[in-house]
Amino acid sequence: MRLIIFNGSPRGKTGNTEVLLKHFLKGFSENEENSYEIHYLISIEKMDKLLEKIPNNDAALIAFPLYVDSMPGHVKKFIETLEPLCGKLPDLKLLFLVQSGFPEATHSKYVGRYCKKLTKRLGAKYTKTIIRGGSEGARLMPDNFKDFIKLQELGREFGETGSLDEPILNEIAGPEKLSDAILSKFPPFTDEPAFTDYWDEQLIKNGAFEKRFAKPYSE
């Protein structure tokens, strides 16, 4: 199977999306007949040149981080350039990977609906969307992290059968909503900060901790 991958992370090769893709592709390449190529959308000026490459593949994977509840601007730009291909890709399997820093899967489900509709619009075969929450720290995780192993499993399965396994997808996605037990650990009033350690560490490192509540645009 030939797979073409579009990595839509603005951080390119150094992002969390790349880490998740790496593990998926590790499983995918276990079958020696499979091959893939990756394109980094952030560093491509003329996106229409990618169009002619797509029909030569059996499957395409568009991966991106969640930016303000949907795809980043330049990924939307790429999707707009796909317009001439509408209805011309009946045999192409199209799959997506959406990752976000939020721990719940709910945040990414909405753009997941868009991905499904986009596949229908292009006339391709929808092969599901891999949703992964809580990914901000993915770069810092060891290779034997359990979700990475599951991603490899998912990639292996896709490389062999050409489909994504629903139960594994659900495990990777994590909880739809946070349970009451977890919610009860947060401050009782809304808009009280939680999970501050991760950010405080970086703020202190940059000497910006004192200015963390700055309001540069308020009159």
Added chain:
Amino acid sequence: MCKYYPGAGKMPCRTELQPSKNFYNPNCITVPIVEDLLKHNKYQRWLLAFFLCSFLYVFCAIFKMLKYLFFNKGGRTIKILIMNGNPYEKGNFDDFTSELKSKLEKDGHIANELILRNMDIKQCLGCWGCWVKTPGECLVKDDTVNIRREFITSDLVLMVSPIIMGFTSALLKKATDKLIPLIHPYNAIRNNEIHHLKRYDKYPYLGLLIKKSKDTDEEDLDIVSDIYRRMAINMATDLVLIKTFDTDIDEVTYEINNI
């Protein structure tokens, strides 16, 4: 039939019909009252209730109309930002936004339109500089400084865009990505979900105005409005207006006046 005389006290006094006396008395007013009309009616109580209700309804309608006439016009002024996300130079898209802008100004609002395609907007790189290096401000200098300042000082932001491939334009999305310096990296619980903490005390209401393309269907509109609703939750505000360009501009301004 009974008679009412404008009496000396607050309540009129009620007397029996006395033709000989009334015939010459110009102060006497003959008033048929509801009670008399219903005197022998089996359902008089219900009819009475019905009359009362309709009276109340008419009264409310008149009150509402008077209120609109005297208090609404030019009374409440809000600051409105129109984010024009149309990427195309040609076409009549911009006529809609400029007409909307002038009508809003006529209604006494302060309206400002930013034509995003004429601005220098760089893609957000997710560097988190605006969260951990220069809190509240983007490290990359471009025209989005203006967008953020206008956004946070407005009461209502209208995001206007054509639908391209089932979603608002990449241009509008690129500008929206650059709004994250306005929120805080810390997390907070909102709607029983994890979102971002507010950086400012007050955020503008959001409105979505979209122009359908040939292939846009109901499902597309659902997906777009749901995503913008989510966006509003993350921006600690509400999506108060969703309209397509098929809507009459007066209807849009009417709804804005009533937010």
